[in-house]
Amino acid sequence: MMEKLRSSAMVKRLFSSFAVVAVLCVMTGPPGSTATPMAGITGSFTAPASFFGLFRGQRWMVFFVIALVFFGVWTLWLKRGTQIKGAVSKTMAQPKEVLERRPVRIGVYAVFLLIALVLPHVVTDPFWQDAMVEQILVFVLLALGLNVVVGFAGLLDLGFVAFYAIGAYATAWVTGALPLPPPFGIHLDSFAAIPVAIILAMVSGVILGTPTLRLRGDYLAIVTLGFGEIIFIFANNLTGITGGAAGTNAIPHYHFHISSLNVIWGLGPVPYYYLTLAFVIVFLIIFSLLNHSRIGRSWTAIREDEVAAESVGINPLKYKVMAFAIGAASAGFAGSLTASQITYVSPSIFTVQFSINILVLVIFGGMGSITGVVVGAIIIQTISMFLIHTPPAGFQTQDLYIYIGALLMVMMIFRPSGLIPSKRRKREIRLSEAGEGHMDEVLTGDTP
Amino acid sequence: MSGFLHYFTSHFSTLRLEFWNLLVGGFANGFIYAMVAIGYTLVYGVLRLINFAHSEIFMTGGFAAYFVMKVFVPTTSTPSGMNSVLLIALGVVVGGVVGAVMATVVERVAYRPLRRRNAPKLAYLISAIGASYFIYNMAGKEFGRYNTAMPQPYINHPVFTIFGAPVEMYYIIIFVVGVLMLVILDRLVATTKLGRSIRAVAQDAETASLMGVNIDRTIAVTFILGGIMGGAAGFLFALNFGVANTMGFTPALKAFTAAVLGGIGNLRGAVLGGILLGLVESFSVAFLPGEYVDVTAFAVLVLVLLIRPTGILGERLGRSA
Numbered sequence A: 001m002m003e004k005l006r007s008s009a010m011v012k013r014l015f016s017s018f019a020v021v022a023v024l025c026v027m028t029g030p031p032g033s034t035a036t037p038m039a040g041i042t043g044s045f046t047a048p049a050s051f052f053g054l055f056r057g058q059r060w061m062v063f064f065v066i067a068l069v070f071f072g073v074w075t076l077w078l079k080r081g082t083q084i085k086g087a088v089s090k091t092m093a094q095p096k097e098v099l100e101r102r103p104v105r106i107g108v109y110a111v112f113l114l115i116a117l118v119l120p121h122v123v124t125d126p127f128w129q130d131a132m133v134e135q136i137l138v139f140v141l142l143a144l145g146l147n148v149v150v151g152f153a154g155l156l157d158l159g160f161v162a163f164y165a166i167g168a169y170a171t172a173w174v175t176g177a178l179p180l181p182p183p184f185g186i187h188l189d190s191f192a193a194i195p196v197a198i199i200l201a202m203v204s205g206v207i208l209g210t211p212t213l214r215l216r217g218d219y220l221a222i223v224t225l226g227f228g229e230i231i232f233i234f235a236n237n238l239t240g241i242t243g244g245a246a247g248t249n250a251i252p253h254y255h256f257h258i259s260s261l262n263v264i265w266g267l268g269p270v271p272y273y274y275l276t277l278a279f280v281i282v283f284l285i286i287f288s289l290l291n292h293s294r295i296g297r298s299w300t301a302i303r304e305d306e307v308a309a310e311s312v313g314i315n316p317l318k319y320k321v322m323a324f325a326i327g328a329a330s331a332g333f334a335g336s337l338t339a340s341q342i343t344y345v346s347p348s349i350f351t352v353q354f355s356i357n358i359l360v361l362v363i364f365g366g367m368g369s370i371t372g373v374v375v376g377a378i379i380i381q382t383i384s385m386f387l388i389h390t391p392p393a394g395f396q397t398q399d400l401y402i403y404i405g406a407l408l409m410v411m412m413i414f415r416p417s418g419l420i421p422s423k424r425r426k427r428e429i430r431l432s433e434a435g436e437g438h439m440d441e442v443l444t445g446d447t448p
Numbered sequence B: 001m002s003g004f005l006h007y008f009t010s011h012f013s014t015l016r017l018e019f020w021n022l023l024v025g026g027f028a029n030g031f032i033y034a035m036v037a038i039g040y041t042l043v044y045g046v047l048r049l050i051n052f053a054h055s056e057i058f059m060t061g062g063f064a065a066y067f068v069m070k071v072f073v074p075t076t077s078t079p080s081g082m083n084s085v086l087l088i089a090l091g092v093v094v095g096g097v098v099g100a101v102m103a104t105v106v107e108r109v110a111y112r113p114l115r116r117r118n119a120p121k122l123a124y125l126i127s128a129i130g131a132s133y134f135i136y137n138m139a140g141k142e143f144g145r146y147n148t149a150m151p152q153p154y155i156n157h158p159v160f161t162i163f164g165a166p167v168e169m170y171y172i173i174i175f176v177v178g179v180l181m182l183v184i185l186d187r188l189v190a191t192t193k194l195g196r197s198i199r200a201v202a203q204d205a206e207t208a209s210l211m212g213v214n215i216d217r218t219i220a221v222t223f224i225l226g227g228i229m230g231g232a233a234g235f236l237f238a239l240n241f242g243v244a245n246t247m248g249f250t251p252a253l254k255a256f257t258a259a260v261l262g263g264i265g266n267l268r269g270a271v272l273g274g275i276l277l278g279l280v281e282s283f284s285v286a287f288l289p290g291e292y293v294d295v296t297a298f299a300v301l302v303l304v305l306l307i308r309p310t311g312i313l314g315e316r317l318g319r320s321a
Helices: A002-027 A039-046 A059-100 A102-122 A126-152 A161-174 A190-212 A217-237 A269-291 A294-304 A306-311 A316-342 A352-365 A370-389 A399-414 A423-433 B002-047 B054-072 B082-117 B121-143 B169-191 B193-203 B205-210 B215-241 B249-262 B267-284 B290-307
Strands: A048-050 A056-058 A255-258 A261-264 B158-162 B165-168
Touching (some): A002 A039, A039 B121, A059 A102, A126 A352, A161 A190, A190 A316, A190 B290, A399 B082, B002 B169, B002 B193, B054 B082, B054 B215, B054 B249
Antiparallel strands (some): B158 B165
């Protein structure tokens, strides 16, 4: 009987291994079309492939071997998983403990800062210099902002791109690049547009948040999704205000003039890199202080049990709106920065996909963990840029979203607390899985 | 002021002229929304979760039916008579079956592992978003990221008129298929043993399992039922609008609005909400430029959630129908 059970579990595992690897094979294979619907799938298995030049064959051979290896590792993990885990955490305990000491941590941060400072002089490839600003640092900013909303306050916002769009359009507006005349007819210096963009994004966070944050969390997700889409529709169609689908392209680079001091950012990505880095560090410090302040603890309390939080005098709506507005601030700045650096805005940037892309950075890094989110954003964006810069055969840019979707599922199934988990979050998830606490009940209103 | 007045009088005159047209079109769209909304409501009933991947079930149903139509509809002439009826029935069945398969896969891969672990709700939502994202981009990779017209298995023509508004064949197909499927589902849930187990799980999963209801099986069946309705709706939608990997997003968001409007978890509420939303949207065409029609659905959603979050008929989880 036991023997039979074990073998059926084994067959199931074997089948699952092959299914997973087959999906992987199709994911990385060539594209198809409605005219030739099977081309992509058959091509994924039959296209020629070689394993580091060792032998020549077809893709399925490589993936067959991968499936077997996968199955072997899985089986081994089931047998020895707890032991391996125990051994790893035992050997890691010492370095982990050392790493958590304050001077060591500050040292590590200093090293990372130093690397960040010299990086644009080491990496001189123009693609990567651009990517470091537009695709990595801007996304770190966005992920930091969304982390406040999703990670700290536990609110699933799927329309985060709206604040990014507002920041970008606000910058275009005050510098006089939009068909809509700038406020009071004053063309602001583009550097002065930064606070305007941040404040406008925060205000719109309050305006959007006040009515919608009364909703249950899963409804909130859908409403924010709709809001992101509405922003897109309006930006696309209000030609007299936003410039319509074509957008606007006369946004000046950041610059300021104080007496004889003239600073212009437009000469290349490097000055923008340092400006963005400075803002990333500022936001990092602010958000980290916030997380450990009374406000951050209130967010945690609301996230863990809204009713209990309310009963000890925390006003949930107030703190949720605050989280929305604070998260929007960094997105507003990121929008302003993008608008200024690429000197144009158009609605095509602000899609729902964009919001999901930011979400995946937060989930991957670890909801609520600032270090995790920064590291996660850097890793994912670097890999994405690498794939875009040097695409493997059959790779289309939009295929990235396939991987992103798969990553979201995999993370939720195997490591919901993320790459570098936040201690609070990790504990909550563990308690919740053990049936204690009401984590994220705020999300469904399912308070027992 | 006179401009303002003119705006309204001119729009009301379009409304008067177009009233019956808009009514018929609104009902047809409404039935499609209702069929998709049923999927949201069923899953919500048993899991208390919005199935974010439902839009992709709709899309897969549409694509499956498209490929079948491509094989069976002759390219030289449009079929008519009995051939059309059979082809449309085939499309509905294929769309429904593939929708059900996709729904099962989503449940197995994106939900069941989390349920085993008793994961927090946020994990379900994110996992389902990931599944949705994965499926529609995968479809984009395999079948191209553009809209393709469906080979037409019937000749679309006005069959009769209501007060001068022509009722096209397309609308009649939607009415017939929609009413048939919705009635069958309603009876299934209200009268059969299967339906009773779904209602029992919706009411109180723990007690239901103590009474001998197999929760895993019931949840799987619920996903299958929702998948059949969603996949078939995908086919009906694609008949007119064609297939594309992103075709599910907007209709599903509207169907969700419909489910909330009628009262989520309430089957008849979903139907009522779907038809109402179809009508609201259809009549908004008389007042708004076409690009903003999609905005009305979101506006309805936000208003309902703020004013009456339980919907028109109220959340009646677990009661018969």
